[in-house]
Amino acid sequence: xxxxxxxxxxxxxxxxxxxxxxxxxxxxxxxxxxxxxxxxxxxxxxxxxxxxxxxxxxxxxxxxxxxxxxxxxxxxxxxxxxxxxxxxxxxxxxxxxxxxxxxxxxxxxxxxxxxxxxxxxxxxxxxxxxxxxxxxxxxxxxxxxxxxxxxxxxxxxxxxxxxxxxxxxxxxxxxxxxxxxxxxxxxxxxxxxxxxxxxxxxxxxxxxxxxxxxxxxxxxxxxxxxxxxxxxxxxxxxxxxxxxxxxxxxxxxxxxxxxxxxxxxxxxxxxxxxxxxxxxxxxxxxxxxxxxxxxxxxxxxxxxxxxxxxxxxxxxxxxxxxxxxxxxxxxxxx
Amino acid sequence: xxxxxxxxxxxxxxxxxxxxxxxxxxxxxxxxxxxxxxxxxxxxxxxxxxxxxxxxxxxxxxxxxxxxxxxxxxxxxxxxxxxxxxxxxxxxxxxxxxxxxxxxxxxxxxxxxxxxxxxxxxxxxxxxxxxxxxxxxxxxxxxxxxxxxxxxxxxxxxxxxxxxxxxxxxxxxxxxxxxxxxxxxxxxxxxxxxxxxxxxxxxxxxxxxxxxxxxxxxxxxxxxxxxxxxxxxxxxxxxxxxxxxxxxxxxxxxxxxxxxxxxxxxxxxxxxxxxxxxxxxxxxxxxxxxxxxxxxxxxxxxxxxxxxxxxxxxxxxxxxxxxxxxxxxxxxxxxxxxxxxxxxxxxxxxxxxxxxxxxxxxxxxxxxxxxxxxxxxxxxxxxxxxxxxxxxxxxxxxxxxxxxxxxxxxxxxxxxxxxxxxxxxxxxxxxxxxxxxxxxxxxxx
Numbered sequence: 001x002x003x004x005x006x007x008x009x010x011x012x013x014x015x016x017x018x019x020x021x022x023x024x025x026x027x028x029x030x031x032x033x034x035x036x037x038x039x040x041x042x043x044x045x046x047x048x049x050x051x052x053x054x055x056x057x058x059x060x061x062x063x064x065x066x067x068x069x070x071x072x073x074x075x076x077x078x079x080x081x082x083x084x085x086x087x088x089x090x091x092x093x094x095x096x097x098x099x100x101x102x103x104x105x106x107x108x109x110x111x112x113x114x115x116x117x118x119x120x121x122x123x124x125x126x127x128x129x130x131x132x133x134x135x136x137x138x139x140x141x142x143x144x145x146x147x148x149x150x151x152x153x154x155x156x157x158x159x160x161x162x163x164x165x166x167x168x169x170x171x172x173x174x175x176x177x178x179x180x181x182x183x184x185x186x187x188x189x190x191x192x193x194x195x196x197x198x199x200x201x202x203x204x205x206x207x208x209x210x211x212x213x214x215x216x217x218x219x220x221x222x223x224x225x226x227x228x229x230x231x232x233x234x235x236x237x238x239x240x241x242x243x244x245x246x247x248x249x250x251x252x253x254x255x256x257x258x259x260x261x262x263x264x265x266x267x268x269x270x271x272x273x274x275x276x277x278x279x280x281x282x283x284x285x286x287x288x289x290x291x292x293x294x295x296x297x298x299x300x301x302x303x304x305x306x307x308x309x310x311x312x313x314x315x316x317x318x319x320x321x322x323x324x325x326x327x328x329x330x331x332x333x334x
Numbered sequence: 335x336x337x338x339x340x341x342x343x344x345x346x347x348x349x350x351x352x353x354x355x356x357x358x359x360x361x362x363x364x365x366x367x368x369x370x371x372x373x374x375x376x377x378x379x380x381x382x383x384x385x386x387x388x389x390x391x392x393x394x395x396x397x398x399x400x401x402x403x404x405x406x407x408x409x410x411x412x413x414x415x416x417x418x419x420x421x422x423x424x425x426x427x428x429x430x431x432x433x434x435x436x437x438x439x440x441x442x443x444x445x446x447x448x449x450x451x452x453x454x455x456x457x458x459x460x461x462x463x464x465x466x467x468x469x470x471x472x473x474x475x476x477x478x479x480x481x482x483x484x485x486x487x488x489x490x491x492x493x494x495x496x497x498x499x500x501x502x503x504x505x506x507x508x509x510x511x512x513x514x515x516x517x518x519x520x521x522x523x524x525x526x527x528x529x530x531x532x533x534x535x536x537x538x539x540x541x542x543x544x545x546x547x548x549x550x551x552x553x554x555x556x557x558x559x560x561x562x563x564x565x566x567x568x569x570x571x572x573x574x575x576x577x578x579x580x581x582x583x584x585x586x587x588x589x590x591x592x593x594x595x596x597x598x599x600x601x602x603x604x605x606x607x608x609x610x611x612x613x614x615x616x617x618x619x620x621x622x623x624x625x626x627x628x629x630x631x632x633x634x635x636x637x638x639x640x641x642x643x644x645x646x647x648x649x650x651x652x653x654x655x656x657x658x659x660x661x662x663x664x665x666x667x668x669x670x671x672x673x674x675x676x677x678x679x680x681x682x683x684x685x686x687x688x689x690x691x692x693x694x695x696x697x698x699x700x701x702x703x704x705x706x707x708x709x710x711x712x713x714x715x716x717x718x719x720x721x722x723x724x725x726x727x728x729x730x731x732x733x734x735x736x737x738x739x740x741x742x743x744x745x746x747x748x749x750x751x752x753x754x755x756x757x758x759x760x761x762x763x764x765x766x767x768x769x770x771x772x773x774x775x776x777x778x779x
Contacts, residue, residue, distance in 0.1 A: 054447070067412065093754070294425075
């Protein structure tokens with residue numbers, strides 16, 4: 001198989017890992033403004049405190065694969081979304097420091113819980129804007145971005161930003177269902193159901209709006225006979241959402257979270273179908289954006305050897321911290 | 335291209351890297367110190383070691399978290415502000431940074447959870463393994479990022495493609511480029527010196543306030559034992575690094591030394607104001623021949639002057655000149671303090687000598703300051719090049735940036751980082767004031 005295609009798939013896997021893993025822990029932050037007590041917030045924080053750093057590392061991996069393997073795309077894409085990316089980074093910084101600061105300043109919990117919520121929501125909203133801008137297309141002329149630094153300010157992008165906030169919030173609520181008991185779990189279920197309704201609406205709107213934004217996407221989805229092969233994607237997405245709903249109604253522990261992940265994966269598959277084989281939509285294909293083979297080969301050796309090991313110890317960490325956290329193991333280094 | 339966007343981008347990158355490097359500088363050394371403490375506890379079973387571990391791991395956690403999130407910023411800033419740079423170096427340096435993520439970031443992130451929160455979930459030996467793996471991760475991280483940084487100073491093992499970007503020819507030559515071994519050892523050792531003095535300064539404060547006097551004396555002795563080896567070693571490593579710079583970046587050395595003309599038997603300039611317009615030093619205080627003696631090991635060795643290259647190819651000399659003197663001045667001060675500590679320890683008066691403990695408190699942060707000054711010296715000394723003699727910083731900046739856009743991001747990140755630094759110092763001070771908690775059973779953490 002073509003090495004560039006292999007790398008495109010590795011990048012997609014990395015981005016999916018990021019969206020699923022950091023998705024639920026950003027989602028915990030998105031839910032924070034709706035919590036009712038400090039004990040609840042302590043519990044929610046404790047469910048992600050041991051793993052958030054690892055989850056965020058997938059974002060760095062994605063960025064660095066783009067730099068190392070698709071440097072032409074990295075250099076074009078980032079400046080085009082300078083402000084959303086920058087604000088996303090600010091959001092990630094704020095929520096990241098809030099973990100320790102909130103725990104170490106019991107007197108200022110009211111400040112740090114807001115910083116954590118704001119940072120998480122802001123980072124997610126900006127990621128959604130970037131995603132929308134990526135789909136909607138950039139303004140490039142001769143490889144350089146034109147149209148100033150506010151070009152991303154488009155209703156479609158703002159909508160995808162809000163949609164992603166609902167989506168990550170849903171992942172967070174479903175994750176919390178697996179990690180809590182009693183009243184908190186009831187609350188998480190209720191939140192998940194409300195967010196699921198919002199996500200369903202958002203998915204429908206984005207699916208109808210996208211072909212309007214980019215006629216080439218419309219052609220890809222609505223041309224016979226390709227349409228036949230692509231039909232299962234929206235149906236499977238609907239099935240995933242239905243199984244999540246069923247899981248929530250029947251108070252299952254794992255089913256809602258796994259179904260929510262499946263729905264996210266299917267959305268990504270849809271996105272991939274819409275944009276393949278572009279690294280910068282309608283401007284650069286993955287082959288045009290790629291680094292020389294020597295660079296792809298060197299890093300591939302590392303990925304083949306190290307990534308399975310990473311997956312093993314990441315799984316081990318999740319296993320060590322399985323189940324709802326008990327009162328005394330929130331912050332072990334007290 | 336807007337000159338103002340370039341300047342603001344440079345300020346922003348300098349500020350964000352400088353802020354970031356403070357935290358790894360502390361955590362590389364602290365991680366090793368923690369692994370050492372936990373290992374001692376497992377071996378001897380002495381309770382004092384685990385109490386110290388539990389105290390220092392809190393400060394470590396605080397610094398580690400800020401180091402992680404401020405580091406994420408850097409991996410995107412290459413493309414945000416310097417797209418010409420990322421386009422040029424992506425094929426060559428991208429895979430190196432990729433290896434840093436794979437071998438270091440994931441390792442640290444994977445085991446920091448168990449290290450900080452897993453005390454009651456895994457056995458003591460497994461917990462110790464997690465501490466060691468986190469320490470190993472911080473060192474791997476230094477290896478790869480310093481290799482990539484060194485390549486920007488002494489590029490090797492590459493060629494320029496038809497499209498105008500660097501492509502790899504020989505990976506070993508890229509990774510082990512000429513300045514890399516020196517820079518790696520100098521920086522890792524800088525981290526050991528810096529964290530040793532941070533630990534010593536905080537321990538001294540606790541002893542002076544009579545907080546857990548016995549435990550903190552153990553901690554002070556360990557830190558000073560590290561300092562007395564690492565601080566003099568740093569002078570030697572710095573000298574070797576300097577000789578390497580003389581070979582590959584003579585103009586940087588000329589800026590460090592304040593030499594405008596090429597001369598044999600060059601003096602060592604202790605103080606001066608290097609005037610960029612007049613192309614000479616004002617108010618110079620110097621020692622004859624010593625400059626040549628240090629750098630060429632002969633009295634009449636020839637040193638290249640700044641005026642051998644056009645003014646447009648020179649760095650901003652005063653910044654390089656003074657930051658170097660700050661670094662070296664602190665370096666010698668710390669060597670003296672470390673030796674004084676060993677002498678007092680030999681006389682068994684270490685914990686009783688109050689003036690010395692106060693001195694340790696004062697010099698506690700200076701290792702970190704010297705590390706920052708050293709980075710300013712080497713990075714400002716590389717200018718006006720981003721890749722030395724190959725790519726100019728002015729050609730590396732993103733062409734589409736506007737002054738207003740970068741001004742916005744610069745102000746926003748300055749406000750956020752200032753706030754974080756203030757809270758970090760405040761929360762850190764409170765943790766120190768609480769001191770090590772009395773033993774409460776259980777394992778590490």
